[in-house]
Amino acid sequence: MATPIIDASDIIKDYGSARALHGVSLKVGAGEFVALVGPSGCGKTTLLKILAGFEEATGGRLEIQGKDMQGVPAASRPTRMVFQKLALFPHKTVGENIGFPLKLQKVGKAEMAARVAGMLELMHLKPEYLNRYPAQLSGGEQQRVALARALVSQPSVLLLDEPMSALDAKLKKSLQAELKKLHREIGTSFVLVTHDLEEAMMLADRICVMRSGNVVQIGTPSDIYYRPANMFVAGFIGETNFLPVAAVRAPDGSAIVRSPLAVGEPAPLSAANVSSSLIDQNTALLVRPETIGFVTGEAPAGFWLLDGEVEEYFIKGSSTQYRVRVAGLEAPVVMDLPGSIHLPANVGDKVRIGFDPSRAFLLSE
Numbered sequence: 001m002a003t004p005i006i007d008a009s010d011i012i013k014d015y016g017s018a019r020a021l022h023g024v025s026l027k028v029g030a031g032e033f034v035a036l037v038g039p040s041g042c043g044k045t046t047l048l049k050i051l052a053g054f055e056e057a058t059g060g061r062l063e064i065q066g067k068d069m070q071g072v073p074a075a076s077r078p079t080r081m082v083f084q085k086l087a088l089f090p091h092k093t094v095g096e097n098i099g100f101p102l103k104l105q106k107v108g109k110a111e112m113a114a115r116v117a118g119m120l121e122l123m124h125l126k127p128e129y130l131n132r133y134p135a136q137l138s139g140g141e142q143q144r145v146a147l148a149r150a151l152v153s154q155p156s157v158l159l160l161d162e163p164m165s166a167l168d169a170k171l172k173k174s175l176q177a178e179l180k181k182l183h184r185e186i187g188t189s190f191v192l193v194t195h196d197l198e199e200a201m202m203l204a205d206r207i208c209v210m211r212s213g214n215v216v217q218i219g220t221p222s223d224i225y226y227r228p229a230n231m232f233v234a235g236f237i238g239e240t241n242f243l244p245v246a247a248v249r250a251p252d253g254s255a256i257v258r259s260p261l262a263v264g265e266p267a268p269l270s271a272a273n274v275s276s277s278l279i280d281q282n283t284a285l286l287v288r289p290e291t292i293g294f295v296t297g298e299a300p301a302g303f304w305l306l307d308g309e310v311e312e313y314f315i316k317g318s319s320t321q322y323r324v325r326v327a328g329l330e331a332p333v334v335m336d337l338p339g340s341i342h343l344p345a346n347v348g349d350k351v352r353i354g355f356d357p358s359r360a361f362l363l364s365e
């Protein structure tokens, strides 16, 4: 990354005697979109508030645009925050709400009117909304006004704390698409806290996975999904299969993997499919549901094969999910196949399933 716009290192936060952040480090690049995810209470909002200047860190160092932020109040930082619960002024019009940060900056009336009108257009809000009050807008429109108010002073970093969690599913989808487009258009760095993992995968350039006040992994959505740092990350994001295996690592990073479940001699895994933190041990092979399927006839070279029986299937429209019971495995193997009018197998069928090991990942428990 070129010079990061946010450089947080070893941030500690204590609330009384309880430690909420245990030394968190995060860099955000100019124009980057980073999502913070993790279980409830892991410290996402606390980290966001420290970046915004609404909470002071107990320890560590925070630089924004190369400047130490210690003692710099929220209003003097190049950051703006949009909250989960709408914080619009109910007795101010849409125009007054959006223009409020400019009023504080003593921007002249004509310039303010022009910038507020520009924000309305950017956020696809009709010009006649200018004189309405927040209560006269839908939830999605109100959230767009909140975004407009946060962006009107042209911050370098926009901090978003679950801005879409209160919206219904359809509205959420359209606002997510708009947020992604907006991010591309304005080039501001976005840091989004979200509970919604699909949202994080869809929107972010990188995802930061937190657990109990620590960062567990920072990576691109596909790193996090296909190359998780550990079982926690793998299980947290998306449905997955864990196959218990015995692994011996070779000096070049590849691994010989054995499993009594596999049919025949499984091909070794290349270094790219083995977690760098892996030590020789009984461990788990991560196989995502969409990377495994039925094998009829001759299997493609190098495939791992398992024999089992169809326990259940679910038709989900664009995909069909199969659950296949394999002797020796606690949980059924979950497979997501593309949707089809004709079902490839029925409940009770004896089936052979298989996957390409280059799409699997070996990781420590």
Ligand SMILES: Nc1ncnc2c1ncn2[C@@H]1O[C@H](COP(=O)(O)OP(=O)(O)OP(=O)(O)O)[C@@H](O)[C@H]1O
Residues within 6 Å of the ligand: 015, 018, 020, 038, 039, 040, 041, 042, 043, 044, 045, 046, 047, 195
């Ligand atoms: N003002 C506060 N005073 C005391 N403890 C707090 C305060 N704010 C947060 N905490 C505690 O710090 C920890 C982290 O909270 P935080 O709100 O950052 O988590 P989160 O990951 O954003 O959770 P959620 O996803 O539920 O919003 C929690 O244990 C929480 O109870």
